[in-house]
Amino acid sequence: MSIRELSPAQAHDRLAHGAVLIDVREAHERAGGMAEGARGVARAELQADPAAHLPRPEQEILLICQTGKRSADAAQALLDAGYANVASVAGGTVAWREQALPLVQPVASAADRDFFDRYSRHLLLPQVGEAGQRRLQQSRVLVLGAGGLGAPAGFYLAAAGVGHLRFADHDRVERSNLHRQIVHTEASVGQLKVDSARERLLALNPAIDIEAVPQRVTSDNVDALLDGVDVVLDGSDNFPLRYLLNDACIKHRLPLVYAAIERFDGQVSVFDAGRQRGVAPCYRCLFPEPPPPEFAPNCSEAGVLGVLPGLAGVLQATEVLKLLLGIGEPLVGRLLRFDALGMRFRETGIGPDPQCPFCAPGVPFPGYIDYAAFCRGG
16 A cells, blocks of 8 residues: 655644654754654554554554654554555655744753754764764763863763763963964963863863863872773873873773874774783783883974874764774774875784783782883883
């Protein structure tokens, strides 16, 4: 039996004569406005148990979606289930709106309206959906450093709706930061970076929490900083801090999203040895010992193309979101390197070191060390 279609005007008229109108879109789509008189029942829910949502089978049932495709498919499913008096609204809610027919806003709290509107494009992704977005809303991420890497990563994590971002950085904004640390502005010069970042990110998304910790990260406070977080993003720019973060994440069984940049080159990886002993490598498996200082200058010594930390930071943010959502293939056991001048990317596999003193299976956590001395070769 072919699907009967009605125009929005015809459907509106049939409502006055006792027809039932069902909006089969998802809740986040209906939040933008529904045809007046419609009831919201998502298509999958309706098809799974029509009797729970529909009146008697002989009742006239009209289905509407966004443009008419899903409602036609749902109408066919109802016909197959024995509901004979079913029609789909041609053009869906888009056509209903264009014809200036009455729309209503579903009853919802201001927070829910903000949620469905702000994250509407995420909610359309099957890999995210409402459940995934709620998971992001409940997640906590430590961003170590509110500088070149933390600035772009923080922007995208805040925009994506990660519910709690904890920024740790003791530095203040300098004018030389502004060509790459895009979370800060001219007015931020002299301000603590974590406070500047907090202001800008809350202006972008006031629905999340930003915790500003104006402290230098050390062995004494790293455990407290990692407390309660789900993922750690390494935006540091020195080897002692990278080794400290690696060791702390192994101790606390947390994934560490790493990046490093220099001049025109960058690299990104995910170290998850704390949760995957003997399977995933840690930072020490890649770099058992730090290079001599002359072979690893920082940005203030070697310079950096302003967009380069943006590229690396966005890749880090992508990995954080994948880890929080449990989707895709994170960069665990893989080092992604890129050359911005040639715009070339290459991937290198990294295996766990069975002799690693921190992450080898069965090795107890040896405790924090003097990282500055270790990196000096002392």
